[in-house]
Amino acid sequence: MTSSPADTPHASVDQTAVSAPEHLHIAVVGAGKAGTAVARSLLDAGYRVSLSASGDPQTLALMAGIITPGAEPKWTRDAVAGADLVILALPLHRLRLVDPALLEGKVVVDAMNYWPPVDGEIPAFEAEGLGSSVVVQEMFPGAAVVKTFNHTGYSSLEPDRRPAGHPERLGLAVAGNRPDAVALVSAVVDRIGYDPVPVGSLAATRFLQPGGSAFGARLTAAQLKELAGMTVEVTSAEIPSDNTFRPVVIRHGRAIGLSRDDSQWLSSTDSH
Numbered sequence: 001m002t003s004s005p006a007d008t009p010h011a012s013v014d015q016t017a018v019s020a021p022e023h024l025h026i027a028v029v030g031a032g033k034a035g036t037a038v039a040r041s042l043l044d045a046g047y048r049v050s051l052s053a054s055g056d057p058q059t060l061a062l063m064a065g066i067i068t069p070g071a072e073p074k075w076t077r078d079a080v081a082g083a084d085l086v087i088l089a090l091p092l093h094r095l096r097l098v099d100p101a102l103l104e105g106k107v108v109v110d111a112m113n114y115w116p117p118v119d120g121e122i123p124a125f126e127a128e129g130l131g132s133s134v135v136v137q138e139m140f141p142g143a144a145v146v147k148t149f150n151h152t153g154y155s156s157l158e159p160d161r162r163p164a165g166h167p168e169r170l171g172l173a174v175a176g177n178r179p180d181a182v183a184l185v186s187a188v189v190d191r192i193g194y195d196p197v198p199v200g201s202l203a204a205t206r207f208l209q210p211g212g213s214a215f216g217a218r219l220t221a222a223q224l225k226e227l228a229g230m231t232v233e234v235t236s237a238e239i240p241s242d243n244t245f246r247p248v249v250i251r252h253g254r255a256i257g258l259s260r261d262d263s264q265w266l267s268s269t270d271s272h
């Protein structure tokens, strides 16, 4: 395992971007179910968004104009080159096709999951006991990798957005080895409509992955912190006044769900 990129000069975060996160230009690599949901959320939050897939952006433009209007279709290298923040939302087995040099010095969100039915068996991810984002960080040593978005389903990302302070606002875990990169991504998560929950380093994120306690569950920030093993104080603001949210249920160490009613409860194995 290589060391964290924390000491590499290439991976420093532009402090201007951190202090003015609303002006970021964000590249989303992968224009499928997850990538387009993230892209639309970013566009709604006022970000400039470039979008890439595996092929020619002219082909992507036909689709993007309809399902992610406002996003700029580009070749991946062009999307990434001009971006303050890069979001990887492609299948993990395709990640080796992304040139590490493209991501040098970038803050890179890993929204991906290792999913053998789709990805096949990949030895590096099978062997890794610390979590898939640790492997992703090793693949891109010049980038500051931050894990978020992976533990929520693409179909709930947009409808679950809420403004800050809303009693039904949910949390999204944000993990990374670089505090400045985590801060930048947390500001984006907040602006999209979720409470960012810093949960520690990339090595502490197995609970966010398929089979993990937070995977696929709709959780408040307090519940995410609890699953992350952090001490929480549940404030009255986190308890909906109409009591329509039910508490997360932990069975056999896994979160079964949080929802407005029983019929919407989501198994933690339902999505990837």
Ligand SMILES: NC(=O)c1ccc[n+]([C@@H]2O[C@H](COP(=O)([O-])OP(=O)(O)OC[C@H]3O[C@@H](n4cnc5c(N)ncnc54)[C@H](OP(=O)(O)O)[C@@H]3O)[C@@H](O)[C@H]2O)c1
Binding pocket: 029, 030, 031, 032, 033, 034, 035, 052, 053, 054, 055, 076, 089, 090, 091, 092, 094, 095, 097, 098, 111, 112, 113, 114, 115, 149, 150, 151, 152, 153, 154, 155, 271, 272
């Ligand atoms: N689906 C979910 O609810 C969800 C939620 C959270 C996280 N995730 C994770 O997000 C990742 C993507 O899942 P998905 O469901 O969005 O997959 P998907 O619908 O199959 O879309 C995959 C996208 O990645 C693009 N792609 C493939 N190879 C590429 C490359 N070399 N460079 C750039 N783009 C490339 C594809 O473009 P082409 O069509 O041109 O090949 C396609 O747009 C997976 O790791 C998944 O586990 C999914």
